[in-house]
Each structure stands twice: as C-alpha cells, then as structure tokens.
Amino acid sequence: MVRNPLTPIEISRISPRHEDDHQTRDQNRKAPVKSNPVVAIAGVTGAVGAEFIATMDKRAFRVGKLKALASARSAGKTIDFRGQRVMIEELNESSFEGVDIALFSAGGSISRKFTPIAVKAGAVVVDNSSAFRMDPNVPLVIPEINADRIGDHKGIIAVPNCAAITVLVPLWPIHRRNRIKRVILSTYQAASGAGAAAMQELVESTRACLNGQAFQPKAMPHPYAFNLFNHNTAIDLATGYNDEETKVIRETRKIFEDDSIAVGVTCVRVPVLRAHCAAITFECENPMTEDEVRAILSDAPGVKIVDDRVRNYFPMPIDASGQDDVLVGRIRQDLSDPSGHSISIFAAADQLLKGAALNAIQIAELLP
Numbered sequence: 001m002v003r004n005p006l007t008p009i010e011i012s013r014i015s016p017r018h019e020d021d022h023q024t025r026d027q028n029r030k031a032p033v034k035s036n037p038v039v040a041i042a043g044v045t046g047a048v049g050a051e052f053i054a055t056m057d058k059r060a061f062r063v064g065k066l067k068a069l070a071s072a073r074s075a076g077k078t079i080d081f082r083g084q085r086v087m088i089e090e091l092n093e094s095s096f097e098g099v100d101i102a103l104f105s106a107g108g109s110i111s112r113k114f115t116p117i118a119v120k121a122g123a124v125v126v127d128n129s130s131a132f133r134m135d136p137n138v139p140l141v142i143p144e145i146n147a148d149r150i151g152d153h154k155g156i157i158a159v160p161n162c163a164a165i166t167v168l169v170p171l172w173p174i175h176r177r178n179r180i181k182r183v184i185l186s187t188y189q190a191a192s193g194a195g196a197a198a199m200q201e202l203v204e205s206t207r208a209c210l211n212g213q214a215f216q217p218k219a220m221p222h223p224y225a226f227n228l229f230n231h232n233t234a235i236d237l238a239t240g241y242n243d244e245e246t247k248v249i250r251e252t253r254k255i256f257e258d259d260s261i262a263v264g265v266t267c268v269r270v271p272v273l274r275a276h277c278a279a280i281t282f283e284c285e286n287p288m289t290e291d292e293v294r295a296i297l298s299d300a301p302g303v304k305i306v307d308d309r310v311r312n313y314f315p316m317p318i319d320a321s322g323q324d325d326v327l328v329g330r331i332r333q334d335l336s337d338p339s340g341h342s343i344s345i346f347a348a349a350d351q352l353l354k355g356a357a358l359n360a361i362q363i364a365e366l367l368p
C-alpha cells in the first residue's frame, strides 16, 4: 500500500517531566485560560496552519470560537472547521481583541511584530517561530520533557525548532537516567520545514525533472529534485555553522537545562515532503548498553521504537508522516567508543505535527 505522506493519523501520550509540578512558579504568570477559549491562528493558510486545524479536531481541543488570520491575500477566503465555514481575516493590530489563545506560525518577523500586541490584548501566545525561543522570559517547551515550564510563561510560550524536537524527545528519557555528555548528529530535513511553497517546489521540480524539463528553483536555493543540500539558513562565515545548527545547539541546552552538554550537528535539507530524520550518536556519563536504551525508549512518552534488524526495517519519513510519535530505531552500540559509553540511534518525526502543530496544541492543552 502506498501511504499518503500528507494525511495525519495518530494521537500521542504525554507525560511531563514533573507530573505534579504544574503550580505557579512566578507571580507574573498570566491568568488561567477559559475552558472554551477564543483561539486565533496566525498563519492559518500555511502548511502548519492546516495542521493546527486538523490536530485541534483530532484531539477534540476545546474551542469556543476560532479566528483564522492570514495575510491580506487570503482575507475573505474560508476554511472548514468542525463543519462550519470560518472566514479568514487579515492579520492586523486589532486581530487579538477577545482572543484567549493565539497560535502563531507565520514566520519570525510576523511573530516579532504581532506577538506583543496579542499578549497586550490578553492572549497567551504559543509561537512556532524562532523569534523568542532563546528569550530567558519565554519557556521553550516540549511537553514530554518540560511541561512544568508552561506555568512560568508571561504571555508567550515557544515551540522549539522541529529538528531539535525530533532529536530531544528520544534523548531526554536517556539523559534523565544516565546523563548525556555529548551528542553528534546529522539531520535529514524535509521540505515542509521550509513551508508549503518548498513542498510544492519539491513536487513540481521532481515532475519537471522526470519530464526532462528545466525548472528554476524559487523557494529553495538549489535544485531540489533528486538532490540534497546544506540547510537553507544563513551560514556564519566565521564558524561555518548554519542557523539551523546553532538553533539545535542552543535549544538543546535550554530545554535540558544543561549548559554543558556538547552538541555537534550538521543540518541537511533532503527531498522528502514532511518528516525530518536524524542520525544521532550520544555519549553518556556512565556505560550504557543498547538493551538499556531499548528498554528506556520502549516506555518513553512520544516515542515509538521501529527497530527490526531481520527485516531491515527502521524509521522512515514515509512512516513518520502523519504520526504523532517520534520513531526511533538503529539502536546500537557506537563501536568507535570502546569504553561502552556511546550509543547510536536513528529518529524520524513528522515535522508538521510533533515538530510544529502537535507540539503547540499539546502546550495549549496544558495551559493553566
């Protein structure tokens, strides 16, 4: 059977780091969100915007009223939400009056401009962009790891980088048992991480290529069909790292609350539609066997083990697409470390779901 990588499927389990630690930490935290909140989606016509709608539906997320916000270009069009037609409104300064929860996925500059306006109007913002992730006043949350940080918010909660989410969901339960000192990883990142236009470019350029036609890349900096390239963020000329890699390093330290964890990372864009993969090797403080890792991960929230050596069946983007869980396999001792402290794994996760919309809705579900 050919699986359609554009269709969502399943629902995940959530178990926060400190399950009973959702109380107030801070006098500045916002008032509790209403039980039938007015929810705004900024960027409703984007690839993540569509998954916000699907994920809210699938998880029966309580919505009193939905405000669908997008650029002037889409204003006046409609989207379907729970059997109703919702008119798309232009995102502007007055969009957030009466809004309780605002889900942002419209890029960093839109978030920087409109998030403070939404917070001032009384909304709690769950932001998918990188605009506020490293702000010390903004919790950076993967609910399976640090749901307890949600209560610290002062109006904004950030969703981490999708490559970081793919890597950190399986690493966290291991780190808790046997501290990870160092991680070396390479990502294989799908088109969806660069937006709906990049997904379309992958399809169209592949079709053109198969038809022997020329294709001029627009959304991507290089030919995408039958190719892969360095992640399409800016390279720091001094260090040689691209922005995506820097995000993964910094966000790992913030989420794990461990500034000393060493992270080496290479981020690559691959011709896959919507699921990111990562090859990860980590070194623990104490010896670790592959059986111990398998046992820890078999019980880890948000993780599904796909590790069949006999059938040569391991995590693939096509299987991760539409899944809530991060798929993990290729669990094996790293033979380059004879001390027995290092393990290699391979992970795959739906960039639009766990890497973006699902993680945001999980946060919104846990808002105090």
Ligand code: 2RA
Residues within 6 Å of the ligand: 161, 162, 163, 189, 190, 192, 193, 194, 244, 351
């Ligand atoms: C990417 N991390 O895949 C981005 C998406 N937020 O490029």
